[in-house]
Amino acid sequence: MFEPGSATGTLDTASTTEEARRISVMSEGMSGSEILRIAGEIRAMTEAGERVCNLTVGDFSPAEFRIPKFLENEIADALRRGETNYPPSYGVAALRESVRRFYERGLGLKYPASSVLVTSGSRPGIYGTYCTVVDRGDRVVFPVPSWNNNHYTYLTGGVAVPVATTRDTAFLPTRELLAPVIRGARLLSLNSPLNPTGTAFTPETLGEICDLVLEENARRRAGERPLYVLYDQVYWMLTFGETRHVDPVSLRPEMAPYTIYVDGVSKAFAATGVRVGWVVGPQDIIESMNNFLGHVGTWAPRAEQVATAKLLDAPNEVAAYARDITAGVRERLDALYDGIVAMRADGLPVDATVPMGAIYLSARFALNGKRTPDGQVLRTNDEIRRYLLKAAGFAVVPFQAFGVKEDTGWMRLSVGAVSMADIERVLPVLREAITAITAVA
Secondary structure, eight states, X not given: OBOTTOSSOOBOOSOSSSOOOOSOHHHHHOOOOHHHHHXXXXXXXXXXXXXXXXXXXXXXXXXXXXXXXXXXXXXXXXXXXXXXXXXXXXXXXXXXXXXXXXXXXXXXXXXXXXXXXXXXSSHHHHHHHHHHHOOTTOEEEEEEXXXXXXXXXXXXXXXXXXXXXXXXXXXXXXXXHHTTTOTTOSEEEEESSOTTTOOOOOHHHHHHHHHHHHHHHHHSOTXXXXXXXXXEOTTTTOBOTTOOOOOHHHHOGGGGGGEEEEXXXXXXXXXXXXXXXXXXXXXXXXHHHHHHHHHHXXXXXXXXXXXXXXXXXXXXXXXXXXXXXXXXXXXXXXXXXXXXXXXXXXXXXXXXXXXXXXXXXXXXXXXXXXXXXXXXXXXXXXXXXXXXXXXXXXXXXXXXXXXXXXXXXXXXXXXXXXXXXXXXXXXXXXXXXXXXXXXXX
16 A cells, blocks of 8 residues: 655555554654643743743743853853863763762762763653663552653553552652552652652651662562662752751661662752753662663763852852742742632632642642533543633643542642742632632532
8 A cells, every 4th residue: 555655655565454654663652741732732822912820831931040140150161161072971070079079968978979970951860760770561660640750661661550649648659558569669769859749758758668668679589680769859959848858868878779869950950951960879770871871862061061060069059049949939839829728718629738849839629520600510630720721821730640540630830930920910810710610500
């Protein structure tokens, strides 16, 4: 049969019932990002002149949060000096050393520079971890909601073992939730503070999970592959109130052979476009990951690496910027939280969790089964999302984008790209939109 779009326009005589597959099985089965789909919808609205309070993107608007001026200047200086050629695949030596010192100074973690691998943002570090330790058919355990673990498991041919969490555990896994599924697993993927919920582990909860991992590895026979923990702590500098960031090796030093940290400048320094991340872990894992990622070419730009090394070795600059960005993020999260809790106090079917970290607020709009003013009955989270967007210009992401199956009204609100004026303007409009909802007779 003739294959449309073929470069040669030849007749395919091998098949008369279906056209030859044009893309790989892996690519065909890969679903696109729900967050990016929603972002495209918001972009079309704003381009058409509609006013939207955009709480969808896990990013920072430079109009609200600029990168540190120190970092900006160092990048410019590095470019002027001609730091524009390929960096070493592991990362420039100065940055690997500065990450080592940064972790020792800020987290009390002591690793050699040979345990540090620089990547073009944090995402390649997560993908590289999956590709380095997960074989086809290996079980990968991760909580839901969480970001992209389902996709990375698919890409590596692993068997996804999602563990549902609830508001009762701050949407984080516990030892009790993980114990029934951890036996024989290859990778446990954790993130704190958590995208999408903005909640963070306590020392007690994470310590008990570490004990579970250590017990499972002690149970395994000689020659049996270990269970690793991928610990994504890219938001660790963004915590609020009484919340203090905790990590596996600081709590349980015996976790060092099994823990792979993923981190970078993207969130703590509002530098998502600078593309400097890193992985810290056992040296054999780092070496193998470098061999793999070297073929992919996930190197951070050289000038940005050189500049980041200078920033991480300037603790006063880091501390000053951390105070400013944390205050700005917390002000926005608190404003949303206070506004939603005030609505709840007035009897509206909404709720929210107390902000703990990252740039996210978990909010529930329990409108499932209720009727809009134009007669639509809202049944799914996506229908609720669309109603809030249309009626209030209030743009959020349902927990379905993070692996949750149930339609219970929980959404992620992200504040990195909005101003306080945006939030103050939208809250009364949001209240009106929710008040207009009625019960189905």
